[in-house]
Amino acid sequence: xxQSEKIISEFYQHLGRLFYAVANADKRIHPKExxxxxxxxxxxxxxxxxxxxxxxxxxxYQIEIVFDWLMSEELEPDDHFKEFSTxxxxxxxxxxxxIKELTRKTAKDIAGSFAGKNKSELIILAxxxxxxxx
Numbered sequence: 001x002x003q004s005e006k007i008i009s010e011f012y013q014h015l016g017r018l019f020y021a022v023a024n025a026d027k028r029i030h031p032k033e034x035x036x037x038x039x040x041x042x043x044x045x046x047x048x049x050x051x052x053x054x055x056x057x058x059x060x061y062q063i064e065i066v067f068d069w070l071m072s073e074e075l076e077p078d079d080h081f082k083e084f085s086t087x088x089x090x091x092x093x094x095x096x097x098x099i100k101e102l103t104r105k106t107a108k109d110i111a112g113s114f115a116g117k118n119k120s121e122l123i124i125l126a127x128x129x130x131x132x133x134x
Contacts (some may be wrong), residue, residue: 009062010087013086014105015063017084018084018103021078023037025077032113032114033110033114036113037063037109043106045102046060069118078094104129
């Protein structure tokens with residue numbers, strides 16, 4: 001795999017980790033949160049670039065793949081936010097203003113998809129805003 005393909009794949013995988021952390025902030029994931037993620041991936045993320053993963057599929061699908069895998073593993077959301085944060089800090093050049101805005105929008109769409117945003121989700125959204133503005 002070419003280096004640029006590898007980093008693009010990692011980029012989308014880390015977005016999957018972030019969106020999982022948002023959805024699971026309250027220690028449960030509602031089907032409406034999954035629906036919001038899937039809708040946003042198709043509406044926004046597939047058009048971001050022409051990157052393909054190792055199977056020749058649009059790399060943006062890595063968001064869904066990682067999210068699904070994490071759901072089956074039932075891992076702690078804080079750990080995934082920290083991993084996303086580290087990736088962001090090491091690869092800030094991948095996060096244009098447009099990408100940051102899409103990331104915030106998708107996170108907010110997930111958080112607000114079921115019964116509004118709860119305290120846990122608001123905290124993680126605030127952390128994301130702080131990360132992107134620091």
